[in-house]
Amino acid sequence: MDVVFVEDYEAMSRRAAEIVAGQIRQKPDSVLGLATGSTPLGLYHLLCRWYAAGRLDFSAVTTFNLDEYIGLSPTHPQSYHAFMQKHLFSKVNLCPVRCFLPDGMAGDVLAEAGRYDARIEAAGGIDLQVLGIGRNGHIGFNEPDDHFAVRTHRAYLSDDTIKANARFFPRLADVPREAISVGMGAIMKAQRVVLLASGPDKAEAVHRAVCGVVTPRVPASILQLHRAATVLVDADAAALVPEKWRHAGRIHIG
Numbered sequence: 001m002d003v004v005f006v007e008d009y010e011a012m013s014r015r016a017a018e019i020v021a022g023q024i025r026q027k028p029d030s031v032l033g034l035a036t037g038s039t040p041l042g043l044y045h046l047l048c049r050w051y052a053a054g055r056l057d058f059s060a061v062t063t064f065n066l067d068e069y070i071g072l073s074p075t076h077p078q079s080y081h082a083f084m085q086k087h088l089f090s091k092v093n094l095c096p097v098r099c100f101l102p103d104g105m106a107g108d109v110l111a112e113a114g115r116y117d118a119r120i121e122a123a124g125g126i127d128l129q130v131l132g133i134g135r136n137g138h139i140g141f142n143e144p145d146d147h148f149a150v151r152t153h154r155a156y157l158s159d160d161t162i163k164a165n166a167r168f169f170p171r172l173a174d175v176p177r178e179a180i181s182v183g184m185g186a187i188m189k190a191q192r193v194v195l196l197a198s199g200p201d202k203a204e205a206v207h208r209a210v211c212g213v214v215t216p217r218v219p220a221s222i223l224q225l226h227r228a229a230t231v232l233v234d235a236d237a238a239a240l241v242p243e244k245w246r247h248a249g250r251i252h253i254g
């Protein structure tokens, strides 16, 4: 795991966008794993700008999002389908038939989860996985647990995650309690992973994920074992990482 310290949200977004753009230029038919949440908004904004400026071509790219709420249709404004449509898909030349998210309306969640894993495998796996991190260390909707879920699965959102996501819904009661989430198998098999973390809310999670033991109680900690994981942290999110870690060799100041 490489931990790259950058100054602020803007620098984090730019660094992430350079990594994604480099991936697409190097392999135009890349398979990208994508995340939702506030954190990657700056990254998506830059990718859209670079596309509009003729600097990027998404026509051969395939995308797989990490997760979707169970019970929200793609047209629901808070669905992750709608989020991706708004912030990326509608603004670049991604081919709609190659943009995948789990179907939150599937009658049989288990069957949908199996189909989603099969689609990722049929695409050859993920080349570059973009991740955010929850305040409790979750990635996708892989919540703290006593084991790592390997495959795509039905995820039960923790109280902390429900509270954190309530800002997007009219009332706390409206926040879905369940989601379909990609598991650690697809994430750990990705050729490269980039996790973005910004702001003081994420400091505790970053500290535990980067400096702590590898445990399903802190799902992002599994990335310590990934052969090509980069954690891009801004100064606020890195606040609890001890100074000596910044000179540990595998950690870079951006």
Ligand code: GLP
Pocket (backbone or CB within 6 Å): 035, 036, 037, 038, 039, 040, 066, 067, 131, 132, 133, 134, 135, 138, 139, 140, 141, 161, 165
């Ligand atoms: C949700 C998503 C995660 C995301 C997390 C953090 O739970 N399922 O993929 O990383 O929120 O979101 P934010 O970036 O808004 O803090």
